[in-house]
Amino acid sequence: AQKITQTQPGMFVQEKEAVTLDCTYDTSDQSYGLFWYKQPSSGEMIFLIYQGSYDEQNATEGRYSLNFQKARKSANLVISASQLGDSAMYFCAMREGRGSARQLTFGSGTQLTVLP
Amino acid sequence: GAVVSQHPSRVICKSGTSVKIECRSLDFQATTMFWYRQFPKQSLMLMATSNEGSKATYEQGVEKDKFLINHASLTLSTLTVTSAHPEDSSFYICSARDPGQSRGVTGELFFGEGSRLTVL
Numbered sequence: 001a002q003k004i005t006q007t008q009p010g011m012f013v014q015e016k017e018a019v020t021l022d023c024t025y026d027t028s029d030q031s032y033g034l035f036w037y038k039q040p041s042s043g044e045m046i047f048l049i050y051q052g053s054y055d056e057q058n059a060t061e062g063r064y065s066l067n068f069q070k071a072r073k074s075a076n077l078v079i080s081a082s083q084l085g086d087s088a089m090y091f092c093a094m095r096e097g098r099g100s101a102r103q104l105t106f107g108s109g110t111q112l113t114v115l116p
Numbered sequence: 117g118a119v120v121s122q123h124p125s126r127v128i129c130k131s132g133t134s135v136k137i138e139c140r141s142l143d144f145q146a147t148t149m150f151w152y153r154q155f156p157k158q159s160l161m162l163m164a165t166s167n168e169g170s171k172a173t174y175e176q177g178v179e180k181d182k183f184l185i186n187h188a189s190l191t192l193s194t195l196t197v198t199s200a201h202p203e204d205s206s207f208y209i210c211s212a213r214d215p216g217q218s219r220g221v222t223g224e225l226f227f228g229e230g231s232r233l234t235v236l
Binding site for chain 2 (some may be wrong): 103109
């Protein structure tokens, strides 16, 4: 079974509008972390936001917020006031278990295009 | 913040030759580094976990004799693609863990810029 599922291969949003990128995950661990990364065409991975499994509040970082619904095992990324520079590939990722030395498992990604 | 640098960013080589990609942590000591591979329009797939001073741990299906990983110092891990073939053409990206980051897991994993390998 896929550990991280991103069901939207591509998304379009009008500039200045908000957009939600979906992510569901599968784990039997009680302790885990969820991440979102942005990958522009240049290839680098840019960390956006993190949510821990024990965090009671949804994470927010500037225009990014994470809609964490633990019972549904979903961790959707919300980008408010989209900008042209937000056009990129977005990956949801998970790290399972305790210990920060564990690797990340990535979803298949969502290509976001912001329209002027 | 912590910086991870990869070199080269792009490399083109002939089939049968070997290529070395370096991953350096510039302002912290990385005891653990991860090597990922990404095909066009696809996700990042973990290839191996590189541990300083010990052998790398390879993911299932990754040929350790083909993808040699060396983590000889706390700031450098190298990936050598031996006897490269066109099917090895891909984007290789490393990430490093900064054990000194105080903000829990959030800031501990940093990615290099990636290396695009093309094998002719």
